[in-house]
Amino acid sequence: MAQLFFLAHRGLTGDANAYLRDLGLGRAHYRVLYFAARLPGVTVGEMLDILDITAQGVARVLNRLLDEGYLRQETDRGDRRRRRLYVTEAGARLERDVFARQAVIIDAAIAAAGAGAQAGFAAMMMALISADDRVILDRLGAATGGGEPQT
Template identity: 40%
Template sequence: MQARAKTTPDPIRSALSSENGIDFAIIELFFFAYRDFTSDPDQILEQYGFGRAHHRVVHFVNRRPGLTVAELLDVLQITKQSLARVLKQLIDTGYIVQVQGLKDRRQRELYPTAKGRELALALATPQSRRIAEAIRNYGPVEREAIEGFLRGMVKPELRVQVDELPGSKSGEGMRR
């Protein structure tokens, strides 16, 4: 048997399977699902010359008008430099406005404009449509399970972020 050059390691020909107790089914479904979930708004964003970072900002500012820069940073878990670039573009182009805080004049409360609201809806519509289609054959019990699963996927210490959004079940997040 010919000795193999040691610089080229052996190929493994067997497929990695769930035998190791890994839930590849859901891992992969989740990956593909999210990929396609984001592809809908991506195409719309492109028309505006924006990207996902813009979408996230527009989304959360619409869902929580008046949230401060710091709050947005916390929700998005990004740095202020990252945010600043995108936020500036959205402000300069009229999708978001900043209002100095009344209680704390250092703060900048962020609000959507009418066109900002329009954009948020335009981006959310195909997403919602895809979801509706995906749960079309399920009832309230299954819906509950799906939401519970997704909620369970969120780090416990960050679940408050979900609760702080309006209409959320666990917080009725009107904490402003």
């Protein structure tokens, strides 16, 4: 079963990763854009928690996205130590493009699996998510109305 998971992940992300590579970006850049698009104003600290990485691990990625105009950063008005992240129009467009490439693959897989497969797949994915990550999932659901936003 693990082989299926790893190969399915490669199938899902392959085209999107190639597109990102052509722009000199990687999967880490996309993950930051994905969450910044769905949680406007997310703090850098919250992003570290969501991605489960260290500040050193995200610094290069954030700096690149900021330098290239995909993200903007604002100092929190209530706590000047916090920095809040927002996608720019260019960042939103890039995030949408990458997401759309993956959505096509997901939609085709659902159609190929047949009626009822989507519910079973969703149940399996929910069973794989840790209790801590369910908090993130709930936050994303609240921010997006339970679905994917039109970024």
